Amino acid sequence: MPILDCRGLTRAWGALRAVDDVDLAVEAGETCAVIGPNGAGKSTLFAMIAGNLKKTAGRVLLDGEDVSALPAHRIAARGVARTFQITAVFPGLPAVENVRLGLQAHDPLRRRPIGGGAALARGAEEALHWLRRVGLADRAATPAGELAHGDQRLLEVAMALAQRPRLLMLDEPTQGMSVEETRRTVDLLGRLIAEEGVTVLLVEHDMEVVFALAPRVVVLHRGRKIADGPAAEVRADAGVQAAYLGGLD
Numbered sequence: 001m002p003i004l005d006c007r008g009l010t011r012a013w014g015a016l017r018a019v020d021d022v023d024l025a026v027e028a029g030e031t032c033a034v035i036g037p038n039g040a041g042k043s044t045l046f047a048m049i050a051g052n053l054k055k056t057a058g059r060v061l062l063d064g065e066d067v068s069a070l071p072a073h074r075i076a077a078r079g080v081a082r083t084f085q086i087t088a089v090f091p092g093l094p095a096v097e098n099v100r101l102g103l104q105a106h107d108p109l110r111r112r113p114i115g116g117g118a119a120l121a122r123g124a125e126e127a128l129h130w131l132r133r134v135g136l137a138d139r140a141a142t143p144a145g146e147l148a149h150g151d152q153r154l155l156e157v158a159m160a161l162a163q164r165p166r167l168l169m170l171d172e173p174t175q176g177m178s179v180e181e182t183r184r185t186v187d188l189l190g191r192l193i194a195e196e197g198v199t200v201l202l203v204e205h206d207m208e209v210v211f212a213l214a215p216r217v218v219v220l221h222r223g224r225k226i227a228d229g230p231a232a233e234v235r236a237d238a239g240v241q242a243a244y245l246g247g248l249d
């Protein structure tokens with residue numbers, strides 16, 4: 001059974017069908033990228049899956065269970081973690097605290113005062129572990145807002161991974177990064193995905209990033225899914241090339 005199974009997902013804004021009858025299933029352990037020209041419906045699709053946006057039609061199943069009507073925090077509690085196109089950290093809090101809060105957010109046991117100091121220390125140690133995983137351990141005490149842009153994006157990845165998600169949704173993880181930062185981030189994400197065995201759904205504009213990370217690529221064009229398959233096949237697909245040439249206006 002796929003971890004994520006979208007059936008007939010549709011979102012209309014007035015007459016515009018931003019996402020139009022999209023089926024998309026993601027199996028455990030897969031990394032799948034969603035690409036498409038500007039306005040193709042990628043962000044709208046992501047927002048519907050994560051419960052941030054109402055669906056006009058269609059269903060989202062997680063592990064076979066219909067979560068279509070659940071709000072974002074309840075979908076998160078079922079193991080869907082996402083990063084945002086725009087970095088969403090608490091800028092005044094140390095990096096490690098940002099991760100620790102993420103750890104607590106979806107685990108009610110950790111919110112209990114019982115255990116007090118010991119539980120708090122364990123939380124901090126675990127948070128530090130995830131910072132180490134993204135190469136930010138030496139900046140644990142730095143307020144998140146003072147980290148370089150690329151490091152803030154990595155902090156978000158640490159926050160998402162700390163939730164031990166069943167499905168990790170990455171929304172343009174290299175957005176706004178320099179060429180060098182992008183290269184390092186792609187290396188790091190590739191390693192993390194392999195080592196943590198996490199299932200990933202990725203939206204990304206940078207084709208180098210897509211082809212480096214995602215064996216499977218789904219293409220949206222004007223809200224519709226026009227291709228879905230192995231990256232090399234999708235790259236060579238004439239319809240996809242035409243959509244890009246016609247769509248990049």
Ligand SMILES: Nc1ncnc2c1ncn2[C@@H]1O[C@H](COP(=O)(O)OP(=O)(O)OP(=O)(O)O)[C@@H](O)[C@H]1O
Pocket residue numbers: 013016018036037038039040041042043044045
């Ligand atoms: N709140 C809204 N109200 C009206 N139309 C919207 C709204 N949000 C998105 N749209 C429209 O829906 C379509 C799909 O937008 P969406 O942001 O999902 O595309 P995208 O593929 O993520 O684009 P980009 O690559 O530019 O981020 C676009 O035509 C957009 O203008």
